[in-house]
Amino acid sequence: MSNLSKYVYAMGRGPSKGRNLTRAESTDAMCEILSGRAAPEAVGALLMLMRYRGETPDEIAGFVDAMRMRLLPWQDVNVDLDWPSYAAGRTRGNPWFLLSAKLVARAGYSVVLHGWNSHQNPVASVVNAVNNLNIPISDSPDKTKTALTTHGITYCPLGDIDQSALDLLRLCEVLGLRSAINTALRALNPCIAPATVQGVFHPSYRGLQQASAALLDQKNMTVIKGGGGEFECNPCKDTQVFMCNQDHEDQITLPASMDEHQRLSAASGDGDETAALWQGSIENEFAKQIVLSTTTLALKTCDPMLTLDDASNWAAALWADRQQNRASA
Structure with missing residues (x-):
């Protein structure tokens, strides 16, 4: 299972078991996406699950953390x-x-x-x-x-x-x-x-x-x-x-x-x-x-x-x- 797949799994398990990502998890997920290693299907699934569940401040901050690593x-x-x-x-x-x-x-x-x-x-x-x-x-x-x-x-x-x-x-x-x-x-x-x-x-x-x-x-x-x-x-x-x-x-x-x-x-x-x-x-x-x-x-x-x-x-x-x-x- 790729790094991104486990996050899709965590978010997509259903109304009672699914959850939003922590800041650290979001950072790791975005690093995986920006590296080009993630399957495009997994990228789309993650982003749409995040939209469906509702974005959280931790998820946005984690995404920004990862993006900034490339912008020194x-x-x-x-x-x-x-x-x-x-x-x-x-x-x-x-x-x-x-x-x-x-x-x-x-x-x-x-x-x-x-x-x-x-x-x-x-x-x-x-x-x-x-x-x-x-x-x-x-x-x-x-x-x-x-x-x-x-x-x-x-x-x-x-x-x-x-x-x-x-x-x-x-x-x-x-x-x-x-x-x-x-x-x-x-x-x-x-x-x-x-x-x-x-x-x-x-x-x-x-x-x-x-x-x-x-x-x-x-x-x-x-x-x-x-x-x-x-x-x-x-x-x-x-x-x-x-x-x-x-x-x-x-x-x-x-x-x-x-x-x-x-x-x-x-x-x-x-x-x-x-x-x-x-x-x-x-x-x-x-x-x-x-x-x-x-x-x-x-x-x-x-x-x-x-x-x-x-x-x-x-x-x-x-x-x-x-x-x-x-x-x-």
Whole structure:
């Protein structure tokens, strides 16, 4: 019996005898998967059993432990804020959250975006948008260090961080369902930044991500239900915020900043408008408020001592300053 088979057996024995995996078992299972030794049938069985039973914080932390073992060079990159982007779905509009990431970098925090996005229309393309926004794409730790020195921000495609992790993520195309890989990659934080922001599509995953971050000794972390699963606020709604701050977990509410009710996708036109909004060549108050509310939470994650009002005021000042200096952006 292979290492993976015993874990499939443990989880799949039935309602009364089956169980979830411990953190150590999950680490061992993911090491086996990433080594390429596990049979693909066993990989699919394990991931779907985990989905059926419900992922646990120990399982997610174990998966992340194993993934990080392969990323030691990335852990030498000095980063302030980790920003995963793994949303999928055709309902996504412009990736306005990238403007928030740029504002956080303007505030003096180094920001690493990383991810992979599927099944999205061209308007939602993160890769296209980072090119238009002068956010460099980095495919190695050395290039990431250089990009952070010159720009304070960079985007790292998952395939360049770990192709095997991307292959696992893309199993959703075969299985037809998301798996614990989607959850683990949001918690991956390849550079072990002290702060990380995460977006989820299903509200129940907020607590799971929060508890997983605590097990992983994540210093500061914020997770919200965001548009399509991105870390992106809808300013027309109160946003329930799940946080890790040093040694404790907390929940707060970011109040809505607009009275009207709109979907996030309503802020988008027919093409990528992120660069135009940044440069001030278009006016879009809804999109601007998306950016400002998202920036507010990102800044508070970087500095938990900030009040929401302080973070909001800082976000507004950063936005105004980028308007005055947009020629250099």
